Amino acid sequence: MGVKLDFLKGIREEDPEVYKGIIDELARQRDGLEMIPSENFTSPAVLQAMGSVLTNKYSEGYPGKRYYAGNQFVDVVERIAQERAKKIFGVPHANVQPYSGSPANLAVYMALCQPGDVIMGQNLLDGGHLTHGWKTSVTGQIYKSVPYHVRADGYMDIDEAKRLAKENKPKLIWVGSSAYAREFPFEEFSKIADDCGAYLAADISHITGLIIAGAHKSPVDYAHVIMTTTHKTLRGPRGAILMVTDKGLKKDPELAEKIDKTIFPGMQGGPHNHITAGIAVALKEAATPQFKEYGHQVVKNSRALADELMKRGIKLVTNGTDNHMVLLDLTNFGKGTGIFVQDALDEAGITVNKNTIPKDPASPFYPSGVRMGTPAITTRGMKEKEMREIAALIAEVIDAVKDYQLPEDKEERQIYLKSFKEGIKTNERIRNVRGKVLEICKRFPLYPNLSF
Numbered sequence: 001m002g003v004k005l006d007f008l009k010g011i012r013e014e015d016p017e018v019y020k021g022i023i024d025e026l027a028r029q030r031d032g033l034e035m036i037p038s039e040n041f042t043s044p045a046v047l048q049a050m051g052s053v054l055t056n057k058y059s060e061g062y063p064g065k066r067y068y069a070g071n072q073f074v075d076v077v078e079r080i081a082q083e084r085a086k087k088i089f090g091v092p093h094a095n096v097q098p099y100s101g102s103p104a105n106l107a108v109y110m111a112l113c114q115p116g117d118v119i120m121g122q123n124l125l126d127g128g129h130l131t132h133g134w135k136t137s138v139t140g141q142i143y144k145s146v147p148y149h150v151r152a153d154g155y156m157d158i159d160e161a162k163r164l165a166k167e168n169k170p171k172l173i174w175v176g177s178s179a180y181a182r183e184f185p186f187e188e189f190s191k192i193a194d195d196c197g198a199y200l201a202a203d204i205s206h207i208t209g210l211i212i213a214g215a216h217k218s219p220v221d222y223a224h225v226i227m228t229t230t231h232k233t234l235r236g237p238r239g240a241i242l243m244v245t246d247k248g249l250k251k252d253p254e255l256a257e258k259i260d261k262t263i264f265p266g267m268q269g270g271p272h273n274h275i276t277a278g279i280a281v282a283l284k285e286a287a288t289p290q291f292k293e294y295g296h297q298v299v300k301n302s303r304a305l306a307d308e309l310m311k312r313g314i315k316l317v318t319n320g321t322d323n324h325m326v327l328l329d330l331t332n333f334g335k336g337t338g339i340f341v342q343d344a345l346d347e348a349g350i351t352v353n354k355n356t357i358p359k360d361p362a363s364p365f366y367p368s369g370v371r372m373g374t375p376a377i378t379t380r381g382m383k384e385k386e387m388r389e390i391a392a393l394i395a396e397v398i399d400a401v402k403d404y405q406l407p408e409d410k411e412e413r414q415i416y417l418k419s420f421k422e423g424i425k426t427n428e429r430i431r432n433v434r435g436k437v438l439e440i441c442k443r444f445p446l447y448p449n450l451s452f
């Protein structure tokens with residue numbers, strides 16, 4: 001084996017306290033199964049780009065049009081990122097400066113709507129995102145939000161969305177979800193938006209990598225604007241890209257300028273140039289045949305995981321998956337049981353998140369579902385065989401905690417949860433699963449060529 005790159009040498013020597021925080025987190029990532037569907041592991045090259053000197057530079061503006069001097073090399077990097085984004089998605093315009101998904105989505109509103117305008121998005125509790133108009137997000141406060149929902153079977157209620165759009169004439173409609181395990185219906189929503197004259201914005205953050213790999217339909221022919229974060233299935237740094245499609249330019253030839261002006265100077269200051277470099281590197285990696293294979297494997301793994309979980313008697317919303325995630329419906333075991341399964345799996349080294357399910361009988365703070373996905377464990381090289389193994393471990397943990405029931409009374413609930421958390425620390429069955437998780441992780445090492 002060759003010499004490993006000593007990746008954190010400088011920080012280890014200069015700041016042992018922060019170094020410890022970083023390597024403890026690294027150990028957590030290495031020794032556990034990361035199954036939150038919006039998370040992933042970037043390549044060492046992306047990590048290096050993020051740690052580069054580009055962070056030192058102010059570059060308000062865009063390539064060739066900066067406010068400060070000295071941006072000749074930052075321009076080169078940003079143009080590379082823009083060109084790679086345009087090419088890989090097949091769009092005429094890409095802005096790579098949004099700091100992350102939420103500000104990028106806010107920029108879409110500010111470019112296209114006036115305060116008080118009607119907007120539509122998938123309801124948060126039905127799998128949508130906060131920024132698609134939820135009441136605690138500014139997007140639900142500044143604009144008049146008319147949410148659409150999923151049906152009782154968990155599939156998108158297209159008929160309801162059609163009716164709501166006809167009745168409310170929104171200015172902007174969002175398509176794209178954070179907790180939806182089926183193909184995103186871009187074509188259906190484009191008809192709905194076209195019929196009422198609305199802009200259609202596709203938020204593809206969760207499935208970008210799958211789209212690039214050809215494992216999910218692209219929204220490019222259907223949406224006017226596309227937003228993606230760059231740190232989920234794309235495997236880049238934390239950031240976002242805003243794109244305008246040919247369809248968008250046809251509807252409004254000034255759309256690209258409007259989006260750019262809203263990002264800067266409208267909302268943001270200096271771009272995070274080190275992140276722009278990381279995005280450029282991630283886009284180069286995403287253009288390789290290996291990435292294509294990765295995207296397809298993510299879906300194959302997700303399906304294998306879903307099938308094995310269902311074989312073991314666990315209910316899934318929509319009875320399966322088309323993408324990178326599965327949504328467990330735990331109502332068989334009581335209501336609001338997501339917290340028990342989430343925390344017990346965490347104790348076993350499997351990281352997932354509790355999530356609401358359609359028509360959840362419990363509160364959003366204590367929902368009855370759990371969301372999990374395969375992007376990160378697929379990056380580690382795991383395949384269908386491991387998914388079956390992991391599904392068996394998940395089923396074992398669920399069985400170990402299935403009798404816990406959430407008390408209705410708030411005070412009683414806190415005491416119960418505290419004792420539950422103590423209990424799972426010494427639960428033999430959960431400990432046994434933890435051992436098996438460690439064995440799997442050792443077979444698929446994370447960052448094997450780096451030393452920390």
Ligand code: DSN
Pocket residue numbers: 038101129178
């Ligand atoms: N927090 C992200 C997710 O987990 O889906 C969305 O912003």
